[in-house]
Amino acid sequence: MEILAHRGWWLDPVEKNTEAAFRRAFESGFGVETDVRDQNGILRIAHDMPVGDNSLDFNDFMLLHHSYERAGTVALNIKADGLQRSIRAALAPASPPALFCFDMSVPDALGYLKEGFITYTRHSELEPVPSFYDKADGVWLDAFESDWITPEIVEQHLAAGKKVALVSPELHGREYRAAWEMWRDLKSVDLAICTDFPDRAADFWK
Template sequence: MQILAHRGMWKTTAEQNTLAAFARAFDAGFGIETDVRDCRGRIVVSHNPPTGDEPDFEACLELLRGRPLPLAINIKADGLAEGLGGMCRTHKAPDWFVFDMSVPDMRQQLMAGNPTYARMSEVEQTPPWLEEATGIWLDGFAALWYGADTVA
């Protein structure tokens, strides 16, 4: 089992998705889940629509360099597949995957060769392109809907 630090290892809400929270998680031996979007031609770390002050995703990859830790990348905007995959490969991210993108963008992620997890939820019982996906991201929008049978 792998445990991921959601948006890094943060002490206050304002530290979520910051380089300090990522460094703290990596230093403690945890991989992270983070959110990415595009902003003015850059791929940035941001859960919400960006303002321009967000850290570049590449800075997160620099912090991860040389550490065999998992990186779960929540895709918050379409059209990032090529750039994101290129960055992860250039920085030799050892264990990364993308997830939670729109269905059309999932196709682009798969075509770019990016390790892609399909989302399965109480709304989406049959994930698209399940045969091509690297894994499954179990999600819940209203309640915990899955159990041991679903996982098996």
Template sequence: MAVDLVSTSLGGHIEMKAQILAHRGAWTSVSEKNCLEAFERAFAAGFGVETDIRDLDNVLVVSHDPPRSGLALPVDKLFALYRRMNATGRLALNIKADGLALALNALLKDYAIETAFVFDMSVPDMRSYFNSRARVFCRLSDAETHPAFYNKCAGVWLDSFEIPHSPSEWGHKALADGKSIALVSPELHTRPHLEAWSEWRTRLNPAQNDNVMICTDFPAEALSFFQEDR
């Protein structure tokens, strides 16, 4: 692989493994999703992670579904782990509730996190993130064909619902417009992933492009696949 410099900036050169976003951490069983152990495993392997942010009793927590007291991981523990392990992978923060921007920005500042980007917040709530430490990604999918605030966003979260996977043409357009892209691997929607991976490897070449990320339940497999000689 040609890229061998590591940077904590989304705009700098990074290792391919940091472009792999382990979906809710590198878990080995469903119960480990969004748990500290899964994040620790992902960071130790050099991967980035995708995770979900909500609030509970005025505290930001990691939770895909509405959280319950005593069960959700506080976001500051995730960020503390990231800093303690000197992790360099990207943090893709899926914003599941409105009104979290100020609190999240404060935590990003406290832990000197420079590698985070946020996405999936409601369109009105997006406005509050443009002056934060996190980069903002808009969404493009077969159901969302006109991404909100596209020109202001640093990147695009590429997803699909009724089609097998996001076509590489979407990625090429966003890259040509100076955006980073994050591709949602089809297994997140319980669909086969190898056809999508083959297309993306051939046409988007993630191993040679820092601005292409893959969000997947299979981070180790993805790393091996995208680094293979074509």
């Protein structure tokens, strides 16, 4: 089970999507989930609309990722349309990292597929039929309202040749332990979990 630290490994909510949180995650060998959008033509790491110069530059984020040999996968949550070429240009100076894009709008996703990005489609109780499933490399498996994701659902996606990223319930304000216990015996190199508690997840699945 690969661990994706949600907006980095933050110890206080104010650290989300900051250099400190990303460094902590990468130093521990974790991957991260983070958000990218544009601000006046510059790519920024920001979940909400960035204001001023407080958001980390995407290029600096990628350089930070490349500086840690043990750094895991980057799950890039696309927060604005039309960023494909800018993201591709930012990745070009260094060898491509382990990175996938998800959560873009469906029309925008076609551009990522055309550009050859690794893309994940979303499957949730609100999206029972994932978009562009046949073309996606993986599935972002989410549960907004209840713990509906059974091991059988995960196995079905894996059997279809898809990688799977599980969204841990605490990201939606719910207790996570019951879901983790349900997923405990899932084993695949193509399986990851996105969590606010990467250290606990590493201990749980070690």
